[in-house]
Amino acid sequence: MTTLTRSQIGALGEALAVEHLGGAGLRIVARNWRCRYGELDVIAADGERTVVFVEVKTRTGDGFGGVEYAVTPTKVRRIRRLAGIWLAGQDQTWAAIRIDVIGVRIGRQRTPEITHLRGVG
Template sequence: MARKDELGRLGEDCAAAFLVGAGYTVVERNWRCPQGEIDLVVAKDGDIVFVEVKTRSGTGYGHPFEAITGAKLARLRRLAGAWCAEFEPRARSIRIDAVAVIARPGLPPVVEHLEGVF
């Protein structure tokens, strides 16, 4: 596995653990359809949340949240619609969140969670 892929997997593992610790339940990981992939689908208090995870080993190329562009958010919205069409969830609300993970070598990962980014 390439280093970039290993870092991404680490970030998704950290994000999932962080969200579970905050009371969320993981519904899906790496859900795929022809339009793309959703990193995490989680649930809490009757809400379904689609989570984009961005991981970096530092901030030399910017904060991980900076990699989430308007085009990326629009694609996530389409993917969320595709997931809902397939699974027909009975949710109080649906939203898209973002989780940034900075995993510097030799240090504990830093996890940030933004709710309702789109």
């Protein structure tokens, strides 16, 4: 087994998260959206009226705790700020906004483990 770099691990986790979201019926609107204040991993539509900002956390072990510990109140505030900037640039209006976190754990089992926390902030 070749060793992956951090960016390769992150990209793999994000690809698995996008696949998971599609399987859950969400439509991907954007990936790796950047502005001067930061980056949003995945932006998805849940139905026609809800936009979901998804933070993807990929881990290869348990060293940093579970996915529920990966997104701190500070990180949620940052995601909210970025979401506001993204929304300001859109033509479509959304009835609801949600922040989800998808944790992808690679390497512990043959199949990656995916944890999807909805509405974290």
